[in-house]
Amino acid sequence: MKKLGLVLLTLLMSATIVFAQSGTVTLRWAYWGSESRIKRSQQAIDLFMAANPGIAVNPEVSGGTGDHFNKVDTQIAGGSGPDIIQMGGNINDYVKKGVLLPLDKYVGAILNTSVIDPSAIESGTIDGHLYGVSTGVTMPALVYNKSLLQRVGAPLPKVSMTYEEFRAYLVSLKSKLPAGVYPMQDIGALSSNSTPFGYWTRYNGTPLYRAAASSTAVTAAAAQKYFELFKDYRDNGLVPPPDVAAGFAETNADTSMVIAGKAVIGFMWTNQLAGYQAATKDELELIEFPGAAATKALWQAPSQFYTVNKYSKNPELTVKFINFLVNSPDAAKVLGNDRGASASATARAAGSTNVNDQKVLDYLSVSGPHSSKETDHVPNDTEFNSTLYLIYQKVAFGQISPAAGGQQVYDLIVRLIKK
């Protein structure tokens, strides 16, 4: 009887030990993405888990940036934020609110930054601390429908043009296109219009924001010129009238005027090319914003960042996982260019190409030399985009003059910097 009790006790104890050992640490990785990104990310997770027994990674994936940030904000406010947070152009706002972990002390030992492009590291560095590791590089670009041009017998555009050449090209297109099809979408009518506008301010040497000095170089007159540029296009039928333009939110392929076949030229980020191409049988190609060659006004930006929640219970393991994602050749192979063309030399060496990736790489090789360091984002990124959109529409619909619009944009930027 005693013996049996002893056996039972040992069994029980060994069971406890086994269970204690098998208690794995789970890292929570919040990102946005769709089917293909989820598959690729899971393959990377599987590789990591195979190499690191005892660590599990739970992907908390949402279908888009809106859903993602609603969820993450609520989770952080509720005291249960994820360990890894995928971040976009709003990274500065999250740093300012003190919810992200500075990664400086992990650099070297856990996070190998020596193989990552210095510019990518720089863009994740805010107020002197590294907060975000770039997932890959992307660039603003104009996209055009090559098949449509060939069907109407119009010449294809040059990759690099001046604003004069560009306007002349649009005019030449107009005469060839059937009614209801426009040479270009009114790219101020996008909800992410801070990018085309941001380009214009860089082109004029009046960048939107300098974080170090908390100031803007934009003037009301500079913004006014932007409105006048597009007013000229609009008045001459080079871009659609405001109510037609507003019918396409340009948030994705489903609301894209180019995909709908109603405009030849539109705006996108290079990492969106594959997604847009998948929504049409026509062939899409990329060209630069006008005037980039002379002014180097284009820029490369991290398409997204991996950041770490300040309250993560396992910061070291989390950083280790991020290091795996950005630097491991194995991870690079399964992740591909889905989050942008990789910024890590070791990852890029793994290489993998398809037609769309090749188009992007070709574009990057031309535009890379036509770009310079990214301008800091205006604080309160979402509000800036949303309000700029409203002001732009007021001008487009003729409710206010370009001069008044310029003034409102200037006031907006000043207000957001102070907010």
Place this chain on the structure above:
Amino acid sequence: MKNRTARRISAGISNFIIIVLGVGMLYPVVWLIMASFKESNTIFSDPALIPKAFTLQNYARGWKGIGIVGFGVFFKNSFIICGLSVIANVIFCSLTAYAFARLRFVGKHFWFAVMMMTLMLPTHVTTIPRYVIFRSLGWIDTFLPLVVPKFFATDAFFIFLLVQFIRSLPKELDESALIDGCGKFGIYIRIVMPLTMPALITTVLFTFLWTWDDFFNQLLYLNSPAKYTVPMGLRLFVDSSGMSSWGPMFAMSVLSLVPCFVLFFSLQKYFVQGITTTGMKG
């Protein structure tokens, strides 16, 4: 004979009106079904209603879900959440409604006003404190925050709905039942429940449909892909910064309507004449 012809003509006119109006109603679902058979790269670029080439690819790919979890799992999760919600709402909303509609108690008007007020505050501003409550209970990443509140009759819409239906029942019914020796609970079970059948069916239907579509709460409280639901799964086919799978999204949208159709079609026959007062009185 004459009467019959007149009835036929009147039925014919009714049918005609219904069908003409109905064509407008049907168009969207036809469009959706057609889109689900189109190739992804033609859905937005080719405006024609009828696809140039029919493909079943979208259904095959869509059913595989997001690669790591199949769409069948999303259906299963949605069914569990909806099923529990339906049961809870039918029982607890009708209990509460019965109290408000038929029983006398101190503070009735006050509590009724409070109940109505809970309907009037936009939910977006209560999201965070509610999240804090459920987190302190350790319920994040479970179905509990989505289901348990329904067991506490938090869906005031249905309480108010049932209140209105119960109040419009003839009062003599429960008076006669009182004489027959029924208690309050007896009246609720034997008289109120059966006589408000159309309203209870409405509650079942709407609870199911609205829970089936309740994306925002499911997004907030479910973290592991294996626990995701149908509307969450649908959103995961589309992402503006990457590859969107429109075809599978539309295919699974069509599929996600099927349970709603089936439920609606099978429940609508219960919308039958509810009361026969003469029978009760007799």
Place this chain on the structure above:
Amino acid sequence: MNKKARNRAIRDNLSSYAFLTPWLLGFFLLTLYPMLYSLYLSFTQFNILQPPQWIGLRNYFVMFIGNNQFPRDERFLNSLFVTFKFVFVSVPLKLVFALAVAMLMNQKLKLIPFYRTLYYIPTLLGGSVAIAVLWRRLFAGDGVLNAILRGAFNLNPPAWISNPKYALYTLILLSVWQFGSPMIIFLAGLKQIPREYYEASSVDGAGKVRQFFAITLPSLSPIIFFNLVMQMISAFQSFTQAYIVSGGQGGPLDSTMFYSLYLYLKGFGFSEMGYASAMAWVLLIIIAVLTALAFKVSGSLVSYGSGE
């Protein structure tokens, strides 16, 4: 005797409260705290991620009054105006349509189960992406409607959905088109009218029209009232359709910027959850006043059963 009566009253009260217990528990445990907390937040500046800061009445001040330092929020007033217009046009239209269809669906026709399902389809589609795509197809500059107008009447119509003058009306139409929920509730209400009422009046020789006004409308009045109040409340809180059709922007030119959409944009987009909470409480007060008014007026118009 008096004591006995009081005891009975207490017992009566207690047993009534037993029925109310689940709801009361839910209210105190799950609903009250979030409501009070949002009321507190409405007096703060709260960016969600950092602790809220007390600013007194400033949020309310910015909404309605404003000064040089804190200018009045014109977008707020616009959203309020847009929403009122939406509510007062869409709700009556939707209710009349829903009641008319419910009466059509209350007939004895062979195909009625099929018809009912057919008419519920628009509502089933709810707020899916398909609706956004579809509405654009119908009401865009080169949409189906304009193709008809151009072809049949040789008109030159505007792009309805993206023209600031008309965009709101396309959303009103969308709301009326999704009339399924009030229709079903009307149908359930019609089914609850005792058949003998009609039989008795038929014997008296009353025609269909007189029956409608003498029997259907009064018997249905609690349900009409319910639909009116609930449709009003939900129209004031309208969010999803405007969100998906306008891509979350309330455009063009804020012409479809519903109150709830702006509230959401402020709270989650612009990280001003304190301001959003203040907006929520202003809306609550507006809805509460209108609902109370409806209850007051209904006292004389709504008849409950034969007992009252």
